[in-house]
Amino acid sequence: MKILVTGGGGFIGSQLVEILLAEGHTPIILDNFSNGREENVPSGVKIYRENLLSDKVEKIFEKEKPDIVMHLAAQVSVAKSLENPAEDAAVNVLGTVKLLEYSTRYGVKKFIFSSSSAVYGYTNEVINEESPTSPISFYGTSKLVSETYIKLFNKLYKLPYTILRYANVYGPRQRSDGEGGVISIFIEQLLNIETPIIFGDGNQTRDFVYVEDVARANLLAIANADNQVINIGTNTQTTVNLLYTLLSNQLHSSQKPNYEAKREGDILHSHLSNSKALHYLKWEPQYDLNSGLENTVEYFKRKMENDE
Ligand SMILES: NC(=O)c1ccc[n+]([C@@H]2O[C@H](COP(=O)([O-])OP(=O)(O)OC[C@H]3O[C@@H](n4cnc5c(N)ncnc54)[C@H](O)[C@@H]3O)[C@@H](O)[C@H]2O)c1
The missing domain is CATH 3.40.50.720 (NAD(P)-binding Rossmann-like Domain)
Structure with missing residues (x-):
């Protein structure tokens, strides 16, 4: 078509x-x-x-x-x-x-x-x-x-x-300045040995797909x-703090984040049921957070090597 x-x-x-x-x-x-x-x-x-x-x-x-x-x-x-x-x-x-x-x-x-x-x-x-x-x-x-x-x-x-x-969609090619770009932002900052910022206390949750x-x-x-x-969505809640830990582990980084005031317009929790997607689209996520993050980290590492 x-x-x-x-x-x-x-x-x-x-x-x-x-x-x-x-x-x-x-x-x-x-x-x-x-x-x-x-x-x-x-x-x-x-x-x-x-x-x-x-x-x-x-x-x-x-x-x-x-x-x-x-x-x-x-x-x-x-x-x-x-x-x-x-x-x-x-x-x-x-x-x-x-x-x-x-x-x-x-x-x-x-x-x-x-x-x-x-x-x-x-x-x-x-x-x-x-x-x-x-x-x-x-x-x-x-x-x-x-x-x-x-x-x-x-x-x-x-x-x-x-x-x-x-x-919140994430993966290769995500820019670090768009909606839901927290994963690409953290990866780029950790790779560049900069200090990532977490807005709020980091206990806010997102559903990363x-x-x-x-x-x-x-x-x-x-x-x-x-x-x-x-x-x-994935029907899974992940705190921003946990996300940060997962990424730090994958990148073998001991860099600590800075915490700043929560931003206007940011929701506190996001956790989407996906049972309707399963029923009508026969859709289920095929990537869990760890495997999706692995692909994303690999992409940003390759990108950094090519940019050098
Ligand atoms: N990334 C997420 O987490 C997320 C979450 C929920 C919904 N969405 C939605 O998914 C869609 C795709 O988002 P994305 O993350 O790939 O963003 P993106 O910015 O990478 O893609 C949007 C594209 O639209 C183009 N565009 C913007 N304004 C335009 C205009 N006036 N005329 C023609 N083209 C224009 C941009 O150049 C860009 O290529 C968007 O509608 C977004 O709102 C994204």
Whole structure:
């Protein structure tokens, strides 16, 4: 199938493109490379270097007539969303609405959306898809509003969708300045013998899901889980302190972190139930934290050697 992957030059999108190619699909990429990198894209894949908000994007739909849209392009930083909510909303909300319009106009068969656990906000409970949504950042709000548009486009124009709400994604190619970049930040700092900073007391928890597992969830959503909202997480809580210890052990580092005040917009606990993903997508994470971290550490070591 011909699949338009927005954000296909990014951390998750580029690894999704690799999986789609391996499965015999024809991915095409729409990315302005504001955060992604062209060298992430496998050779031979068609790239449209455009801003989501450009009027030229409609021409891409007209010309390519994609079967599926996988929408990953976004303003991904919680901190930037708080600094500039209008910019966040323009890219994340308006960008999504434009793609939905073109998808209905040009016969797209399914819209698969990368949402986030940031739509939920504060809770100490295990989060399932029926849990209340109450974002504490504009980033979370822009994802939630986009979800509402997607559901209404389905209701009014019968555009099938799957909404995937990712936990904290990590793995090779993650930049150290995006949402959920704590693992890449710690690894780079420990490799460079710098002192990592932990915001808060480090007892906050995250649900870390490996990038390849997230890409596979998108692949499975092509033929499954129509009109469903699905968490993509590991159903496991890890404190930031434990994460730090695991990484220090893997890197044989005795460096101690500095603790600083907790940041605005950061949630305290995140623990996503994944039973709906198992039911509708037959998806389960294939990487536990240790094996995912091993691959990630190897990637950053190789990257550092190549950069030298
Ligand atoms: N990484 C995570 O932990 C995480 C968690 C939850 C949800 N998500 C979502 O997954 C998706 C992919 O995130 P990622 O971590 O790979 O981030 P990323 O920044 O690596 O990828 C996003 C891509 O979108 C592109 N982009 C940004 N603005 C654009 C615009 N206006 N026009 C065209 N392209 C634009 C960037 O250049 C980049 O290649 C995003 O929608 C993000 O919100 C990520």
